[in-house]
Amino acid sequence: MSTSGAREPGWVQDAIWWHVYPLGFVGAERSATPGQAVTHRLDRLVGWLDHAVELGASGLALGPVFAAETHGYDTTDHLRVDPRLGDDADLDALIAACRARGLRVLLDGVFNHVGRGHPAFRAVLEQGPSAPTAGWFRLRWPGGxxxxxxxxxxxxxxxEGHSSLVALNHDAPAVADLVVEVMCHWLDRGVDGWRLDAAYAVPTSFWAGVADRVRARHPAAYLMGEVIHGDYAGFVAEAHVDAVTQYELWKAVWSALNDANFFELDAALTRHGGFLDGFVPYTFLGNHDVTRIASRLTDDRHLAHALVVLLTAGGTPSVYAGDEHAFRGVKEDRAGGDDAVRPPFPASPAELSPLGLPTYSLHQELIGLRRRHRWLHTARTRTLHLANEQLVYEVRAEDERVDGGRLVVALSVGEQPVEVPVPGAGGLLVGAADLAGDRVRLPAHGWAVLEG
Structure with a gap:
């Protein structure tokens, strides 16, 4: 018997996240300064919440909002809003504005490391081995x-070699106490869950203890870990989290489309189905750490194909702010190399270029399809036709008793129109295709989602 989604809160079945990197979004200064005055910028996000709702999202996934030295992942105070963004009242107001629109809120928790300016590490630098917080870190003193x-x-x-990010000692009970306190503090304030940054760098036993303590107080909290490589299912089971980031599928989507090699995507979807037997992965085409999908793809016509896979495969999907308007941006391995994928946004959606509207409309259409077929959250795919340039797969509800619990997806990246088999398919739901019996004719670089 399948156990997909067994651990996650029930509300996550309908979760579609709009992911924002706040410091970039509001155009905050690159670095904080000591004693910096509070600048109230978080309210700029309130003006974008209706945009998220109209997109079809059901939640706002926020990047770092806590006091930090530079990019937000060098935290100096987990219990205080970064003054470049505002203060506690600003975050409370943003959460309330989300609540008023039915949007859930996910916070980004950086619990693997802290910035050098964190008071616990400053105490070590000032007081040496006798500092009360010396045990919070993995230290080696010259000469003992x-x-x-x-x-x-x-x-x-x-x-990972960044001296500005001081790793915490996750064997220290005080560190576990800190993380539990921080997570529960903000859950008490009204957020719905946490993205656990660099979760893969932290022992799963640490997460398990923290997760169990947090859920004892907040059983409906959603806990999702950032994991890039490795044993996703094993991590989820051992860490007692609900989900991890599905980087395997992310890579396979753009790589298969760029290389005209649907065998790679087919293999990834097969593995994805295996993950769904134990948990529901957090799926995405973009985030604050990777080149935007519109820049990653070598053919603009395939942006739709990528989005179709994201929104028809099982998972908890996330749309990185700007991707719904085909924003471009290339991540580079250098200082400031993330800036292009973390840009400031205009004051309101009305100021966006109309060039992105077709992509926005496509997002709305496909998200609408997903919301009308709630069972897609835990759906499994099965390949019906596979070639280098074409892929046809069915998507089925985990529960076979679900009425209308089957869709058929046909994708082509070929230069010529093509006819492919779509056994059992009904009418066209989204896309462009001519259906004749159990076959469908797709235009060059075409795609279609059909009734099952």
């Missing part, structure tokens, strides 16, 4: 702790 003198800085573990 007994040789410490004021001004002597320890070596410490960091996050």
């Amino acid at each position: 702790p007994e040789a410490w003198r004021p001004g002597t800085e320890p070596q410490y573990d960091d996050f």
Whole structure:
């Protein structure tokens, strides 16, 4: 018997996230300054919430909003809103505005590491091995702790070679207590869940203990971990989280479309189905860490194909703000290399270029399709036809008793019109195709979603 979605809260079945990186979105300064005055910028997001609702989203997934030194992932205070964004009242108002529109709120929790300016690490630099928070970090003192003198800085573990990101010691009970306190503090304030940043870098036993304690107080909280490679299902089971980021499917979508190699996407969808036996992955085409999908694809005509896969496959989908208007941006491996995918947004959606409206309308159409077929959240795919340039798959409800619980998706990246089999398909729901019996004719670079 399948157990997909067994752990996650019931409301997640209808979750479609609109993901925002707040510091970039509101045009905040690149770096915070000591004693910086509060600038009330979070309210700019309130003016975009109706845009998210009209898109079809049911939740706002926020990037870092807590006090930090630069990009938000170098946290200095998990219990205070970054003054470049505003203050507690601004975040409360944003949460209330989301509630008024029926939008859930997901926060980004950075619990693998902190910024060097975090008070707990500053105490270590000032007081040495005797600092009350020395056990929070994985430290190595030159000559040993007994040789410490004021001004002597320890070596410490960091996050992937970034010395500005000081890794926490997840064996320390005080660190677990901190994370539980922070998560519950903001859940008490009205948020619905957490994205756990760099979750893959933290022992699953730590997450399991934290998750169990948090759920004891907030059983309806959604906990999703950032995991890039590895054993997704094993991580979810061992960490007691609801989901992880589905990077495998993300990569397969754009890679298969660029290479005209649907065998890669077919393999990824097969693995995706296996994941769904245990949990519902968090699916996406873009986020704050990767090149935008409109820039990643080598053919603009295939943006629709990518979106069709995202919104017909099982999962909890997320749309990165701007992707719904075909924003472009290339991530580069250099200082400031994320800026292009984290741009400031205009004051209101009315100021967006009309060039993105067709992409926005397509998002609305496909999200609408998904919301009318709620069973797609845990749906499984099965390949009906596979070639380098064509893929036809059916999507079935996990529960076979669901009325209308089958769709057929046909995709082609070929330069010529093509006829492909669509056994059992009914009328055309979205796309462009000519249906004749159990076959459908697609135009060049065409796609279609058909009734089952």
